[in-house]
Amino acid sequence: MALHPQAQVRLLEKVKDISSIKQLTTLFSTHSATLIKNIDRKRIILLKEQTVEIFKSVLDVYPAQVLGEIAFDDELSADYIFLVEDKQAKILLEQMLAFYISETHSTRNYSPLYKIVPIGGYKQVVELLNSSSQIFPEFVKRYAFLDDDVRSEILVNATLQNNQDLLQLFEQSNSNIKYLPCTPEVGLMEMIEAGNANTEINGLFNGASINIQRIISNSDYTSLNKQNNRAKAKDRIKHVVEKINSSTGVIDNDIYKSLYKLYCEQTYNQSLTGLDQLLAPILNSR
Numbered sequence: 001m002a003l004h005p006q007a008q009v010r011l012l013e014k015v016k017d018i019s020s021i022k023q024l025t026t027l028f029s030t031h032s033a034t035l036i037k038n039i040d041r042k043r044i045i046l047l048k049e050q051t052v053e054i055f056k057s058v059l060d061v062y063p064a065q066v067l068g069e070i071a072f073d074d075e076l077s078a079d080y081i082f083l084v085e086d087k088q089a090k091i092l093l094e095q096m097l098a099f100y101i102s103e104t105h106s107t108r109n110y111s112p113l114y115k116i117v118p119i120g121g122y123k124q125v126v127e128l129l130n131s132s133s134q135i136f137p138e139f140v141k142r143y144a145f146l147d148d149d150v151r152s153e154i155l156v157n158a159t160l161q162n163n164q165d166l167l168q169l170f171e172q173s174n175s176n177i178k179y180l181p182c183t184p185e186v187g188l189m190e191m192i193e194a195g196n197a198n199t200e201i202n203g204l205f206n207g208a209s210i211n212i213q214r215i216i217s218n219s220d221y222t223s224l225n226k227q228n229n230r231a232k233a234k235d236r237i238k239h240v241v242e243k244i245n246s247s248t249g250v251i252d253n254d255i256y257k258s259l260y261k262l263y264c265e266q267t268y269n270q271s272l273t274g275l276d277q278l279l280a281p282i283l284n285s286r
Helices: 005-021 033-037 063-075 087-107 122-134 148-160 164-171 184-194 198-202 212-217 229-248 252-268 273-283
Strands: 045-051 054-059 080-084 114-118 141-146 177-179
Touching (some): 033 063, 080 087, 122 164, 184 212, 184 229, 198 252
Parallel strands (some): 080 141, 141 177
């Protein structure tokens, strides 16, 4: 329990080596986020409570989902837990909340405490939301913020195909399921390709020269053209971030934060109506 994270990883590697040499199957029980991040997901078994004192062994789970399950004991002081699909959604929602709270700070007398947790897939997000009452005390409000393509594509197709399993999954916590204004990378791609924010993007990083129009006009960018729009956007935004990183030395995570902050400013500077409709009922509910 008291091992330094690096020592935990070395211990795990040693146990794996011994197990291989002696042809053993070893069960390693842990709540350590460090170990969960450093093991092949195919080797993770999540013990999930189904009902009181009844547990199920769940295989093939994403580390983020496991971390979401076990990390919540440390988050009980938060007013809100927001569950999202992945790190891109987390960064976008962080910037949306920061922008909204900054713009509306004069109208409230408190600063909400919240934690945004990436889970690893829209079904996993909703499943965890549905079972979250077993994890959190009642005073911790829980919401899912899903990418827009879940609303505009996946649920539309589920309705057309009468996929009752999926529809019922969403119905269980329907009032606590919200949707981001875009699918994150798609939103960035559309903002960049529209060309309305070129000056702002070029000036995002002091002391560094960026020409975003040149980056997206190059064949290295335009050739990233998968048929699926989300897959295309992921490739193209990754390419843009790599180019900015090579020009500026700014780490990828900070580049994404800057781009999503700019996305919020471009989307909501003229009017807070959409953001207010999404966030005000949540943040004013306490």
